[in-house]
Amino acid sequence: MYCLLKCAPLILAVAVCHGWLFGDFVGKQKELNEISLWPLPQKFQSSAVAFKLSPASFQIVHAKQSSAGPSCSILENAFRRYFEYVFGDLKKHEKSRKKVYDSDLVELQVWITSADPECNGYPSLQTDESYELSVDESSAVLKAANAWGALRGLETFSQLVYEDDYGANNINKTEISDFPRFAHRGILLDSSRHFLPLKVILANLEAMAMNKFNVFHWHIVDDQSFPYMSGTFPDLSQKGAYHPFTHVYTPSDVKMVIEFARMRGIRVIPEFDTPGHTRSWGNGIKDLLTPCYSGCSPSGTFGPVNPILNSSYDFMTEFFKEISTVFPDAYIHLGGDEVDFSCWKSNPDIQKFMVQQGFGTDYSKLESFYIQRLLDIVAATKKGYMVWQEVFDNGVKLKADTQIHVWKERPQYQDEMAKVTAAGFNALLSTPWYLNRISYGQDWVNVYKADPQNFTGTDAQKKLVIGGEACLWGEYVDATNLTPRLWPRASAVAERLWSDKSVTDVGNAYNRLAQHRCRMVKRGIPAEPLFVGHCRQEYMGL
Amino acid sequence: DPQYVNFDPHNQIQNLPIGVKTRGCDGYPDEDSDESYNLSVSEGQAVLRSVTVWGALRGLESFSQLVYQDDYGSYFINKTEIVDFPRFAFRGLLLDTSRHYLPLHAILKTLDAMAYSKFNVFHWHIVDDPSFPYQSRTFPDLSNKGAFHPFTHVYTQSDVMRVIEHARMRGIRVVPEFDSPGHTLSWGKGQPNLLTPCYKGDVPSGSFGPVDPTVDTTYKFMESLLKEVKFVFPDSYVHLGGDEVSFACWQSNPNVRTFMEKMGFGKDFTKLESFYMESIMNMTAALNRTSIVWQDVFDYRERIPQDTVLEIWKGETYQAELSRMTQAGHRVLLSAPWYINHISYGQDWRNSYAVQPQNFSGTEEQKKLVIGGEVAMWGEYVDATNLNPRLWPRACAAAERLWSDEEKTLDADLAFPRLEKFRCELLRRGIQAEPLFVGHCKHEYDGL
Numbered sequence: 006m007y008c009l010l011k012c013a014p015l016i017l018a019v020a021v022c023h024g025w026l027f028g029d030f031v032g033k034q035k036e037l038n039e040i041s042l043w044p045l046p047q048k049f050q051s052s053a054v055a056f057k058l059s060p061a062s063f064q065i066v067h068a069k070q071s072s073a074g075p076s077c078s079i080l081e082n083a084f085r086r087y088f089e090y091v092f093g094d095l096k097k098h099e100k101s102r103k104k105v106y107d108s109d110l111v112e113l114q115v116w117i118t119s120a121d122p123e124c125n126g127y128p129s130l131q132t133d134e135s136y137e138l139s140v141d142e143s144s145a146v147l148k149a150a151n152a153w154g155a156l157r158g159l160e161t162f163s164q165l166v167y168e169d170d171y172g173a174n175n176i177n178k179t180e181i182s183d184f185p186r187f188a189h190r191g192i193l194l195d196s197s198r199h200f201l202p203l204k205v206i207l208a209n210l211e212a213m214a215m216n217k218f219n220v221f222h223w224h225i226v227d228d229q230s231f232p233y234m235s236g237t238f239p240d241l242s243q244k245g246a247y248h249p250f251t252h253v254y255t256p257s258d259v260k261m262v263i264e265f266a267r268m269r270g271i272r273v274i275p276e277f278d279t280p281g282h283t284r285s286w287g288n289g290i291k292d293l294l295t296p297c298y299s300g301c302s303p304s305g306t307f308g309p310v311n312p313i314l315n316s317s318y319d320f321m322t323e324f325f326k327e328i329s330t331v332f333p334d335a336y337i338h339l340g341g342d343e344v345d346f347s348c349w350k351s352n353p354d355i356q357k358f359m360v361q362q363g364f365g366t367d368y369s370k371l372e373s374f375y376i377q378r379l380l381d382i383v384a385a386t387k388k389g390y391m392v393w394q395e396v397f398d399n400g401v402k403l404k405a406d407t408q409i410h411v412w413k414e415r416p417q418y419q420d421e422m423a424k425v426t427a428a429g430f431n432a433l434l435s436t437p438w439y440l441n442r443i444s445y446g447q448d449w450v451n452v453y454k455a456d457p458q459n460f461t462g463t464d465a466q467k468k469l470v471i472g473g474e475a476c477l478w479g480e481y482v483d484a485t486n487l488t489p490r491l492w493p494r495a496s497a498v499a500e501r502l503w504s505d506k507s508v509t510d511v512g513n514a515y516n517r518l519a520q521h522r523c524r525m526v527k528r529g530i531p532a533e534p535l536f537v538g539h540c541r542q543e544y545m546g547l
Numbered sequence: 548d549p550q551y552v553n554f555d556p557h558n559q560i561q562n563l564p565i566g567v568k569t570r571g572c573d574g575y576p577d578e579d580s581d582e583s584y585n586l587s588v589s590e591g592q593a594v595l596r597s598v599t600v601w602g603a604l605r606g607l608e609s610f611s612q613l614v615y616q617d618d619y620g621s622y623f624i625n626k627t628e629i630v631d632f633p634r635f636a637f638r639g640l641l642l643d644t645s646r647h648y649l650p651l652h653a654i655l656k657t658l659d660a661m662a663y664s665k666f667n668v669f670h671w672h673i674v675d676d677p678s679f680p681y682q683s684r685t686f687p688d689l690s691n692k693g694a695f696h697p698f699t700h701v702y703t704q705s706d707v708m709r710v711i712e713h714a715r716m717r718g719i720r721v722v723p724e725f726d727s728p729g730h731t732l733s734w735g736k737g738q739p740n741l742l743t744p745c746y747k748g749d750v751p752s753g754s755f756g757p758v759d760p761t762v763d764t765t766y767k768f769m770e771s772l773l774k775e776v777k778f779v780f781p782d783s784y785v786h787l788g789g790d791e792v793s794f795a796c797w798q799s800n801p802n803v804r805t806f807m808e809k810m811g812f813g814k815d816f817t818k819l820e821s822f823y824m825e826s827i828m829n830m831t832a833a834l835n836r837t838s839i840v841w842q843d844v845f846d847y848r849e850r851i852p853q854d855t856v857l858e859i860w861k862g863e864t865y866q867a868e869l870s871r872m873t874q875a876g877h878r879v880l881l882s883a884p885w886y887i888n889h890i891s892y893g894q895d896w897r898n899s900y901a902v903q904p905q906n907f908s909g910t911e912e913q914k915k916l917v918i919g920g921e922v923a924m925w926g927e928y929v930d931a932t933n934l935n936p937r938l939w940p941r942a943c944a945a946a947e948r949l950w951s952d953e954e955k956t957l958d959a960d961l962a963f964p965r966l967e968k969f970r971c972e973l974l975r976r977g978i979q980a981e982p983l984f985v986g987h988c989k990h991e992y993d994g995l
Contacts, residue, residue, distance in 0.1 A: 198985040200987055482981075484995075486936035486981040531931075531932035533933040534930050544930070
């Protein structure tokens with residue numbers, strides 16, 4: 006057995022065994038040199054036989070039989086990125102490419118097996134991210150159906166390399182066969198409550214790739230600010246952003262995020278949340294929002310999108326036409342959460358409309374009326390949509406491929422997941438993963454324990470759970486504290502969504518995650534500590 | 548639209564002359580330093596007057612906060628009169644470099660930010676159970692064997708000197724804490740026989756407990772260490788810790804039990820702890836240093852030197868503790884409600900702001916014995932990746948509570964816009980202070 010034995014003065018000693026062992030190596034394994042994979046692969050076998058890698062001679066190459074080659078920029082970028090992760094800042098030496106040791110591993114061959122490696126496309130919910138990694142005497146081979154699977158395999162490969170006592174890079178004989186349990190593994194960032202400079206968004210996409218997250222849910226606008234620069238409606242950001250020049254995302258910023266994400270196999274799903282959460286939209290679009298009334302006259306404040314005006318729907322049609330071309334993913338998140346009815350109730354025109362439509366005093370019917378028309382508008386752009394659970398809870402008519410995003414604490418999310426899947430819809434879980442809710446101590450444990458399929462239902466229902474998202478709402482978060490607040494806590498979600506559901510041992514997870522956290526720090530991500538201890542290389546950024 | 552002001556020389560402040568009454572640029576600030584200052588800005592002239600250089604530093608900080616820019620980028624300062632002095636003389640901030648090693652630049656950056664908020668004591672909780680990063684000149688094995696890594700995770704003598712001087716330049720005292728007899732696991736790695744071996748029945752179990760108070764070698768060692776501490780750290784105060792001593796290990800050890808009988812302590816281990824702490828405090832006094840100890844030492848027993856400063860850290864009953872300690876005539880520091888390592892969701896700075904350090908039952912004389920307080924950033928979950936946003940601006944709430952007049956600063960809602968602006972200013976000055984709530988700064992943080 007390949008055994009990990011960790012002893013730290015303040016932490017329980019944990020012994021975990023994976024796979025088979027060749028030879029005695031317990032002595033060689035020291036705390037800081039241990040292999041710690043995160044998230045844990047589905048099938049992993051390793052032995053004590055170690056091979057050395059030298060930056061002077063090691064290469065990552067396309068296998069001869071691979072359908073991908075040098076024209077695949079996703080792989081070319083990844084080869085460079087993972088070489089740097091493994092060897093640090095060491096650039097390739099000009100010295101000889103000859104083996105220095107007999108035990109040298111000279112190359113990792115990347116073999117894309119499908120006819121279409123998908124190098125020029127975008128990942129989707131249906132993407133096959135599986136891979137096989139075999140590390141042996143002469144060479145290592147990474148096999149995947151497409152470039153996306155190869156990216157996952159490259160991350161795992163980089164996690165297998167460790168430094169021995171002499172500082173040399175080693176990797177053990179290994180067989181891995183891996184694939185994600187869930188296809189939708191996302192992170193939500195909120196760039197409206199606080200503007201998030203591009204640098205921090207890109208750094209977090211980088212961190213997401215290290216954790217095999219594959220969806221960036223960009224909650225890009227909300228009440229407080231509208232940083233998205235729209236080509237069709239420039240006033241939206243001109244009048245709605247915190248500052249029209251310094252606190253906006255230009256079209257080229259957005260392109261950069263999308264391409265940076267694509268290079269890492271990450272989908273970018275934008276959320277344009279309506280009819281609530283839209284205060285900043287009203288600055289740039291006259292008459293979009295409902296004027297609230299105080300008695301018989303307007304109070305001067307505004308509420309949700311005005312659902313009784315045709316102009317609202319004309320705007321949404323034009324706006325979402327633009328969005329559907331700017332964002333290539335097959336899905337858009339339309340929000341639909343937390344609609345406050347009090348403004349609608351106060352408005353006499355709306356009151357009249359309610360009577361005309363026969364809605365009585367049930368404003369959720371008005372909300373559904375709006376959502377229905379919005380969904381039809383978006384469906385016409387050929388995009389699928391994701392909505393927060395309220396839309397489902399209120400009985401709106403939804404397309405079969407709608408994804409329902411579960412986030413509320415009441416009713417219990419397990420019951421909601423059961424209801425959503427019983428109705429035949431795909432469900433996405435976020436409730437236990439609101440990482441903006443901080444508390445003192447190791448709260449990653451509860452994050453780790455939550456399971457999206459933990460509800461009473463049939464197998465068919467469980468299959469409708471497509472995954473989940475860790476949410477970092479921005480009320481108290483901006484570039485100064487985002488990264489340490491998100492990582493490594495989001496890593497706990499990453500493993501829950503990728504690894505087998507039987508991977509639940511918290512003690513073992515602690516040891517691996519503590520190492521994985523040091524690895525992220527080494528790679529320049531200021532992931533905060535789990536508990537007392539240290540990393541060989543502490544965070545140098547400040 | 549901003550009022551356009553003619554740039555008439557009468558309206559420009561050309562310089563800020565600083566008048567300091569007493570000499571003392573080459574010394575260190577201490578518990579009696581006068582930090583008061585007067586700042587006067589009027590047509591064409593400004594002047595800053597203080598009693599000491601330390602007051603001048605405080606005045607300069609205030610001056611820098613008065614300057615603002617208009618939309619065209621011109622710098623302005625309004626006609627102003629300020630008469631200022633701190634309510635409390637001891638306004639501290641604790642960093643823990645044992646639970647996680649903090650690189651030097653993180654400590655220096657913290658000192659910079661402390662100066663912006665007029666904090667004047669850096670309480671350096673430098674060693675503890677998990678690691679001993681202090682490189683001792685007398686006992687090099689303490690860090691060689693006790694640090695997380697003997698080279699990369701230590702503070703050399705020159706690192707320590709750097710911290711002390713960087714602090715002095717900002718009018719900040721550096722008070723080291725060498726906490727004992729508990730919280731000393733890492734000490735035992737480099738100093739064998741220092742810690743009490745725990746027993747399982749008749750045999751040592753292999754684990755160790757607090758410092759062994761029954762043997763001479765312990766006191767010889769502590770005396771040498773304290774002599775070095777006096778040599779290295781110029782402040783007249785030193786923190787001796789004394790908190791959270793677990794008695795289980797002492798109880799299990801037959802030699803300790805024998806010692807207890809010999810000394811007539813019976814089964815009361817608080818007497819043993821007091822015996823130890825009294826010795827250490829006496830050593831400290833003989834070295835002409837004032838001790839600060841955690842409240843446990845007072846709670847357990849009598850006979851502490853009258854000039855010992857007590858620090859309150861236990862949360863539930865700190866007002867009662869304030870009464871008791873000041874009634875016994877001791878000077879007190881309040882830390883309990885300012886453990887800002889305890890994070891929670893939302894604007895918890897308001898809790899820090901609401902603390903009233905002299906709101907306890909006692910006479911005016913007693914209230915005067917509260918010499919100040921400390922914000923604590925314990926290190927279990929903190930290192931260089933998250934230290935700055937966790938410290939700032941939340942620590943600023945306590946900074947104002949410790950400096951300003953309480954009556955004028957009771958309303959957190961009034962403080963909010965000032966603190967919000969100050970937070971943006973901290974960002975501008977390169978301090979990675981996190982947001983208080985939704986909003987933005989002109990210049991956002993452009994790092995990670």
